Amino acid sequence: xxxxxxxxxxxxxxxxxxxxxxxxxxxxxxxxxxxxxxxxxxxxxxxxxxxxxxxxxxxxxxxxxxxxxxxxxxxxxxxxxxxxxxxxxxxxxxxxxxxxxxxxxxxxxxxxxxxxxxxxxxxxxxxxxxxxxxxxxxxxxxxxxxxxxxxxxxxxxxxxxxxxxxxxxxxxxxxxxxxxxxxxxxxxxxxxxxxxxxxxxxxxxxxxxxxxxxxxxxxxxxxxxxxxxxxxxxxxxxxxxxxxxxxxxxxxxxxxxxxxxxxxxxxxxxxxxxxxxxxxxxx
Amino acid sequence: xxxxxxxxxxxxxxxxxxxxxxxxxxxxxxxxxxxxxxxxxxxxxxxxxxxxxxxxxxxxxxxxxxxxxxxxxxxxxxxxxxxxxxxxxxxxxxxxxxxxxxxxxxxxxxxxxxxxxxxxxxxxxxxxxxxxxxxxxxxxxxxxxxxxxxxxxxxxxxxxxxxxx
Numbered sequence: 001x002x003x004x005x006x007x008x009x010x011x012x013x014x015x016x017x018x019x020x021x022x023x024x025x026x027x028x029x030x031x032x033x034x035x036x037x038x039x040x041x042x043x044x045x046x047x048x049x050x051x052x053x054x055x056x057x058x059x060x061x062x063x064x065x066x067x068x069x070x071x072x073x074x075x076x077x078x079x080x081x082x083x084x085x086x087x088x089x090x091x092x093x094x095x096x097x098x099x100x101x102x103x104x105x106x107x108x109x110x111x112x113x114x115x116x117x118x119x120x121x122x123x124x125x126x127x128x129x130x131x132x133x134x135x136x137x138x139x140x141x142x143x144x145x146x147x148x149x150x151x152x153x154x155x156x157x158x159x160x161x162x163x164x165x166x167x168x169x170x171x172x173x174x175x176x177x178x179x180x181x182x183x184x185x186x187x188x189x190x191x192x193x194x195x196x197x198x199x200x201x202x203x204x205x206x207x208x209x210x211x212x213x214x215x216x217x218x219x220x221x222x223x224x225x226x227x228x229x230x231x232x233x234x235x236x237x238x239x240x241x242x243x244x245x246x247x248x249x250x251x252x253x254x255x256x257x258x259x260x261x262x263x264x265x266x267x268x269x270x271x272x273x274x275x276x277x278x279x280x281x282x283x
Numbered sequence: 284x285x286x287x288x289x290x291x292x293x294x295x296x297x298x299x300x301x302x303x304x305x306x307x308x309x310x311x312x313x314x315x316x317x318x319x320x321x322x323x324x325x326x327x328x329x330x331x332x333x334x335x336x337x338x339x340x341x342x343x344x345x346x347x348x349x350x351x352x353x354x355x356x357x358x359x360x361x362x363x364x365x366x367x368x369x370x371x372x373x374x375x376x377x378x379x380x381x382x383x384x385x386x387x388x389x390x391x392x393x394x395x396x397x398x399x400x401x402x403x404x405x406x407x408x409x410x411x412x413x414x415x416x417x418x419x420x421x422x423x424x425x426x427x428x429x430x431x432x433x434x435x436x437x438x439x440x441x442x443x444x445x446x447x448x
Contacts, residue, residue, distance in 0.1 A: 020337070020338040025353065051301065
């Protein structure tokens with residue numbers, strides 16, 4: 001009776017504590033199997049979603065850093081891809097240039113554009129071949145797509161090339177399909193006008209224009225442009241023919257100076273130009 | 284009703300401890316907010332009820348941790364008994380005193396846990412105690428102080444709202 005009073009009345013809290021401590025120690029010392037394991041497994045199932053939420057936030061951190069790394073990688077790969085695309089295009093261009101060079105009856109001097117003209121109305125480029133390489137004023141300059149211009153000035157190791165999108169240059173052209181001849185004059189951008197073609201002449205959109213070789217300023221047979229518009233205005237004797245140039249004259253990189261070839265003598269052109277300049281004529 | 288509220292609070296705090304607290308560790312030390320909950324709940328309780336509450340909160344923690352089953356129950360029932368004996372009645376409204384109680388409770392809790400987990404390896408206990416437990420206890424005391432301030436604010440508002448009615 002006294003013990004009961006001592007334990008459950010006078011030291012009630014201490015008794016509860018001792019019981020709780022004893023129970024805790026009992027739980028710790030007993031084998032972690034059976035019902036305790038079941039309880040833990042059950043709690044693990046209940047806590048699973050919460051733990052997964054925690055893991056989700058952990059993985060968010062990892063994802064964030066991984067995302068940062070991947071962005072950096074993507075940026076470098078993007079630049080790498082751009083570089084490869086650029087090289088691929090260059091390779092294609094060079095391959096076409098090589099084909100042109102091998103198949104053509106002309107003798108070419110390969111060159112590379114090293115500077116573009118800063119003037120909007122005086123389209124010209126500087127190439128990395130000069131007198132030392134055999135370049136002379138008057139020589140035609142072509143790209144793999146077609147005619148690009150003419151050498152107007154030569155230096156020891158460089159040359160200045162006046163492009164055909166220039167008011168100072170007029171190119172005698174022949175319609176590849178019908179043989180109609182006209183003079184190509186620059187209008188704007190890559191657009192030209194084929195002049196001096198009569199109303200009844202057979203020129204149609206889609207026709208390809210080649211250099212005619214007449215006037216001997218440009219060698220014969222190089223593609224120059226494609227007709228995209230043909231119209232006849234009432235009262236006019238000639239037709240209005242719009243032409244777009246074959247070569248993109250604003251993006252020239254690799255070119256060929258036509259040194260010589262069948263039926264075309266650069267020396268003669270040079271002499272002719274010299275003669276005209278001496279006589280005050282415009283080329 | 285009070286028991287239900289305490290049970291819900293215990294589960295929420297337990298989940299918070301499990302998921303969030305680890306992310307706010309400072310120098311590897313994170314507060315044991317279950318200990319703070321024990322202090323908050325048993326501060327004004329009868330010591331017997333406090334022991335039972337502490338035991339069950341600790342047991343809940345044991346079930347969720349892959350540690351010794353009963354270890355947290357032992358620590359929390361000792362903490363609860365100590366807090367209930369010291370009591371909120373001593374300096375009832377003092378936040379620093381209550382924060383000090385949390386600090387002491389956290390120390391006791393950690394000592395019990397260290398003793399059990401290290402198997403009475405005194406050097407290891409000392410190293411862990413000075414490396415982590417003190418910092419954790421300080422952290423817990425700071426968090427506890429915030430909790431007590433918020434608790435006081437909420438209680439004050441409820442009293443004022445009741446007065447206006």
